[in-house]
Amino acid sequence: MTNGNGSNLLHARRIALDTHDEPVIITRRDCPVCRSEGFSSHARVRIQAGNRRIIATLYQIESELLERGDAALSESAWNLLDVEDGAELYLSHPQPLESLSLVRGRIFGRPLSKSDLNAIITDIGAGRYADIHIAMFLTAMATRGLDDRELIDFTGAMVDAGDRLQWDRTPIADKHCVGGLPGNRTTPLVVSIVAACGLWMPKTSSRAITSPAGTADTMETLCPVDLDLPAMRRVVEKEGGCVVWGGSVRLSPIDDMLIRVARVMDLDAEDQLIASVMSKKVAAGSSHLVLDLPYGKTAKIRSEAEAKHLGERLARVAAAFGLQTRIVRSDGSQPVGRGIGPALEARDILAVLDNQADAPADLRQRALTLAAELLELAGAAPEGGGYALAEETLSSGRAAKKFEAICQAQGGMRDPTVAKRSFGILAPRDGVVAEFDNRRLGRVAKLAGAPAAPASGVELHVHLGDRVVREQPLFTIHAEASGELSYAREFAASNGDIIRLE
Amino acid sequence: MTNGNGSNLLHARRIALDTHDEPVIITRRDCPVCRSEGFSSHARVRIQAGNRRIIATLYQIESELLERGDAALSESAWNLLDVEDGAELYLSHPQPLESLSLVRGRIFGRPLSKSDLNAIITDIGAGRYADIHIAMFLTAMATRGLDDRELIDFTGAMVDAGDRLQWDRTPIADKHCVGGLPGNRTTPLVVSIVAACGLWMPKTSSRAITSPAGTADTMETLCPVDLDLPAMRRVVEKEGGCVVWGGSVRLSPIDDMLIRVARVMDLDAEDQLIASVMSKKVAAGSSHLVLDLPYGKTAKIRSEAEAKHLGERLARVAAAFGLQTRIVRSDGSQPVGRGIGPALEARDILAVLDNQADAPADLRQRALTLAAELLELAGAAPEGGGYALAEETLSSGRAAKKFEAICQAQGGMRDPTVAKRSFGILAPRDGVVAEFDNRRLGRVAKLAGAPAAPASGVELHVHLGDRVVREQPLFTIHAEASGELSYAREFAASNGDIIRLE
Numbered sequence A, B: 001m002t003n004g005n006g007s008n009l010l011h012a013r014r015i016a017l018d019t020h021d022e023p024v025i026i027t028r029r030d031c032p033v034c035r036s037e038g039f040s041s042h043a044r045v046r047i048q049a050g051n052r053r054i055i056a057t058l059y060q061i062e063s064e065l066l067e068r069g070d071a072a073l074s075e076s077a078w079n080l081l082d083v084e085d086g087a088e089l090y091l092s093h094p095q096p097l098e099s100l101s102l103v104r105g106r107i108f109g110r111p112l113s114k115s116d117l118n119a120i121i122t123d124i125g126a127g128r129y130a131d132i133h134i135a136m137f138l139t140a141m142a143t144r145g146l147d148d149r150e151l152i153d154f155t156g157a158m159v160d161a162g163d164r165l166q167w168d169r170t171p172i173a174d175k176h177c178v179g180g181l182p183g184n185r186t187t188p189l190v191v192s193i194v195a196a197c198g199l200w201m202p203k204t205s206s207r208a209i210t211s212p213a214g215t216a217d218t219m220e221t222l223c224p225v226d227l228d229l230p231a232m233r234r235v236v237e238k239e240g241g242c243v244v245w246g247g248s249v250r251l252s253p254i255d256d257m258l259i260r261v262a263r264v265m266d267l268d269a270e271d272q273l274i275a276s277v278m279s280k281k282v283a284a285g286s287s288h289l290v291l292d293l294p295y296g297k298t299a300k301i302r303s304e305a306e307a308k309h310l311g312e313r314l315a316r317v318a319a320a321f322g323l324q325t326r327i328v329r330s331d332g333s334q335p336v337g338r339g340i341g342p343a344l345e346a347r348d349i350l351a352v353l354d355n356q357a358d359a360p361a362d363l364r365q366r367a368l369t370l371a372a373e374l375l376e377l378a379g380a381a382p383e384g385g386g387y388a389l390a391e392e393t394l395s396s397g398r399a400a401k402k403f404e405a406i407c408q409a410q411g412g413m414r415d416p417t418v419a420k421r422s423f424g425i426l427a428p429r430d431g432v433v434a435e436f437d438n439r440r441l442g443r444v445a446k447l448a449g450a451p452a453a454p455a456s457g458v459e460l461h462v463h464l465g466d467r468v469v470r471e472q473p474l475f476t477i478h479a480e481a482s483g484e485l486s487y488a489r490e491f492a493a494s495n496g497d498i499i500r501l502e
Helices: A032-037 A075-081 A100-107 A114-125 A131-144 A148-160 A187-196 A215-220 A229-239 A253-265 A270-283 A304-320 A342-353 A361-377 A386-395 A398-410 A438-447 A482-493 B032-037 B075-081 B100-107 B114-125 B131-144 B148-160 B187-196 B215-220 B229-239 B253-265 B270-283 B304-320 B342-353 B361-377 B386-395 B398-409 B438-447 B482-493
Strands: A009-018 A024-028 A044-049 A052-061 A070-074 A088-092 A173-177 A201-205 A241-245 A288-295 A324-331 A421-426 A431-436 A457-460 A473-479 A499-501 B009-018 B024-028 B044-049 B052-061 B070-074 B088-092 B173-177 B201-205 B241-245 B288-295 B324-331 B421-426 B431-436 B457-460 B473-479 B499-501
Touching (some): A024 A032, A024 A075, A044 A075, A052 A075, A070 A075, A100 A114, A100 A131, A100 B131, A114 A131, A114 A253, A131 A270, A131 B100, A131 B253, A148 A253, A148 A270, A148 A304, A173 A201, A173 A270, A187 A215, A187 A342, A187 A361, A187 A386, A187 A398, A201 A215, A201 A229, A215 A241, A215 A342, A229 A241, A229 A398, A253 B131, A288 A304, A288 A361, A342 A457, A386 A398, A421 A482, A438 A482, B009 B024, B024 B032, B024 B075, B052 B075, B070 B075, B070 B088, B100 B114, B100 B131, B114 B131, B114 B148, B114 B253, B131 B270, B148 B270, B148 B304, B173 B201, B173 B361, B187 B201, B187 B215, B187 B241, B187 B342, B187 B361, B187 B398, B201 B215, B201 B229, B215 B241, B215 B342, B229 B241, B229 B398, B253 B270, B288 B361, B324 B361, B342 B361, B342 B398, B386 B398, B438 B473, B438 B482, B473 B482
Parallel strands (some): A288 A324, B009 B070, B024 B052, B201 B241, B288 B324
Antiparallel strands (some): A009 A088, A009 B052, A024 A070, A044 A052, A052 B009, A421 A473, A431 A499, A457 A473, B024 B070, B044 B052, B421 B473, B431 B499, B457 B473
16 A cells, blocks of 8 residues: 555665664654655664565654655665665555564463464564563563474474575484583584584584583684685585584574573573574474583583473474484583683684693583584494594594684685783782682673674683682683773672682 | 773764754764774764763764764754764664563563663663664564563652652642544643642643544644643643643653654553553642543444443543542544634634534533542532533633633634635435444644644534435645645545445
């Protein structure tokens, strides 16, 4: 009804406004379209340009910065509409958001059917949910929890909303760590070992949700990770493996939209985690999957019982989509390796690949264990023979060579950057390292700027059981900006028990 | 640490950007402050100007529209900081939002203590919660529900966050309708009758949450309602009553912040409703309160049992703060009066006050019943004698005179505006009016532009039991913008059973 009619036409203006991923359109309060259509500020409006349509949040301005017939678009809206400066935009009222009543029903206790979940995920994928609505959906799910049927349907809806990879061979190996343990960056090592042994492992990884670094953040300090689907396929066909950012290949793209809001909420909910992990795996076409579940008092998973429960739910969802899985429950009482933050973790990975004498032994050990399970599960090593094969592949330098080849294939290997500023946190007295608070240590790294500033974070100098003397450095804070360095220092200074001495 | 230090100084620029109430600051991506402090887009930043501080959402721009040392503020940020063009702004990282962990705890099942609720409400009041966080808090509360102790503490925290009126006399009369019934605009009538009988009734009302009009929206078409506290007091001391917008007198200001987000969520949750109502009443210094709870299949309250449950909870919270209450449960099966929308409802009120022959009898009847209960509860009429007193006060014209005097005292009485456009919806066949869908009727009024466009809405021509002939008008849609009129028409056309004929 409102299309093709000149009265609701505006012309697009680019002002390079970065609102992160929320599409925003700014018009003059006195623009004829807003008057005739009755749009008010903070409304949601539908924008059509060519054959593309999005829903955006409308802000209004009283200023000569814009002409009355112009509309400024945020970068996210600009890219979604794929327009040029001056392009014709048609504004109209969006359809009522029917699926929101399903979310409200869920808040008040009604279950979500498969078609309910599909309707919600479809509307989110079409950009019809404002951030407030996504927050409402995530909270409603987190509060009541999903049962197995809902969880499988939620996962399936996420898969259906994006692209899906098909591979002309099997097995397709995959691994995933639920995270929560600073520095536990085994993925690039496992991919290198497994691919060097001839298996295919097309790995997609996420960026940090509430942690100082995700695998994609760390890998990005070593080579490009935002490959599209054809580019990712070329890397895997050439080298047998890759480590790319899941968001840029559009595997389960809804997951990234949910994660963006969950990050502002600082919320890690079990159902969302399971659907996030499994939708990526199903969409990536994986057939054999090893899951790493580290648990500990201050890890994301607090106890072995919780790890067992989560592992069983993950395995049930995996089975529903035909994936074979092995669960590895590991010690999560202290960080792994030395670095916490993208570039600092990348240095640890390079040290292990190079078989350096001072490479972090714990990181090496964990990577070998996971690679071993995956080699056995996927049939590349006999039962009980995976560890020896993985160890030999790493020690011989074949894994390092494979890693370099993957980085080159992804667009070129580079050195991780070094932060401009650093500050050492010293032991307040003699003692033995008795306990780590992983959460607050992660927070120091985040306050220092990780993951947005990739060279920032925490470099650990001690592990559990180490004997230290007064004024010996416990860890070093690295930062790129002085404000962030002082903020992380202040937090560390007022939290002297992050590393508890006995 | 970051204050008084020139390196994080920017100069304020006003661009009259209306982002509704969300404070937004826009800087250039290459501004020195953002670089040195490590701010990224969509971050939350603390802004200090003079001795005022707010938290705002940061957007970044790559454009010559701003100088590198400038920062554009949204109108909401501009007003909160109370700055002039070019004023010095100091940006820094906000403190970590500790109270958000209490909201997360609530999501995962932990109860909220009194101090938890105070901490959350204090942070919301200080503008530290982004809309996403408020949505998370409202959803978490709605999903698990609050017990009586939590509900009383939540209400108390909302009261403490704002101003509180003290009156040097007692009783202070008050009434409240939980809403959900289109056109049920009795408040201006009840205030006029009760004040004309010598009681004091300093009434604060809200704007619409999910309905086409709130009492404040309707009253605003007749006189100003955004009075500050001293102005409201002057009106009450002169005339014994007032009807002002609760938001502008800062009684329970958090309530308005929650309602703004709840409106986008289209969520009406019981606990939030009770805390909203009772915090306003306690803060207004009320001592005697009549509550109107209309129920019906498509009203906000669906059944008499639900109305009873809600009434008891409201009364328990009221008692905890020393208020005496009476609950009136009323029929909510059809709209009250003729108008649905601010100005259309105002016309009904004027007709009742003027004792016009064609004034809506149902609206008159309801107002008299509520006024009668309030006169008895507050001791202005003997038990059983309230109705006769209310009726005499209205019929004699004393209520109308009081209403005019209140409007004049609030800033001057005016005529409600008339919409430019209208369209009649006709009966598809002969029949008897058997059922109203209040929700969808309210939606027609909202699609037509209510409450933002005050003259828009629905004018009803029939009530339950009326006999109609084919093509007789059932209702008329009024709208100010052509886009809104056609949108409301389309919805009405495809929902022919909003008024069901038998």
